[in-house]
Amino acid sequence: MTNQRTPITLAIAGSEASGGAGAQTDLRTFTQLGVFGCVALTCIVSFDPKQGFDHRFVPIDPQVLTDQVEAAVGVHGQVDAVKIGMLGTVPTIEATAQALKQYRFPQVVVDPVLICKGQEPGAALDIDNALREQVLPLATITTPNLFESQVLSGMEEITSVAQLKDAAKRIHDQGVPNVLAKAGTLLDTGTALDVFYDGSDLEVLEVPAIGRERVSGAGCTLAAAITAELAKGATPLEAARTAKEVVVSAITHRMHGNAPFDCVYQGCYRQA
């Protein structure tokens, strides 16, 4: 028994009731990596089995979000790392940015979940802009997927590793110290490939792909694992490497249900 303090992580994220993505996934990942997880909910997503498992989306009142962050910080005194997941509305983005400025958390991981299927398309551009202007500048690291990398870098297309590297650099140049731009399997390399860039190191992180189907919650797991590792003192690149291992395990042990997509399960991951 040591009396070393257990690191504390906070997910500012949405609930996805089936447990495959969002805050539920974040908490499981935190536990698996030995940190104590808290959640401030931003929204509630309920897949609709009557409508092809479409997303039903309900935002949480921004003041309630602010109160939850206050509660987590108030109880623990110190939060070592924060993960920002789905925010979903401009007022939620504003409340999140305000909380980040107020508490100045030592590590902030931003998974820029730009769109949610249940939202009006018109809202998407406002959300992109608000996230880019208000939350991204406060990030230690951001983890955009291929689509999000395209939007945030302003590139017309990303169809090669060279372009993904370029996107990571462009996002970094907007003031984000560390970028992990994820292609996953989408560049047809036969691997799950992401690019890490911190202003000097430009590394391709690549593992053999497990299947070809998209698995729900992979992005949440990756960002939550990075958050946990940063809270434990890893560098961003070390955290990203470990997070890829966690995702591989979570996809390998994925859950099959009635939805047309599987979802990740982190419970079998054992850290070396």
Ligand SMILES: Nc1ncnc2c1ncn2[C@@H]1O[C@H](COP(=O)(O)OP(=O)(O)O)[C@@H](O)[C@H]1O
């Ligand atoms: N089939 C796969 N096998 C192994 N890793 C994968 C696979 N698909 C995606 N990944 C990894 O999962 C993480 C999340 O990627 P991605 O699915 O692109 O994110 P998002 O959920 O944000 O769209 C990345 O590290 C990516 O490389």
Ligand SMILES: Cc1ncc(COP(=O)(O)O)c(C=O)c1O
């Ligand atoms: C609440 C919530 N957060 C985040 C996501 C994104 O999940 P993924 O890790 O699959 O990108 C989803 C997707 O359904 C969600 O419902």
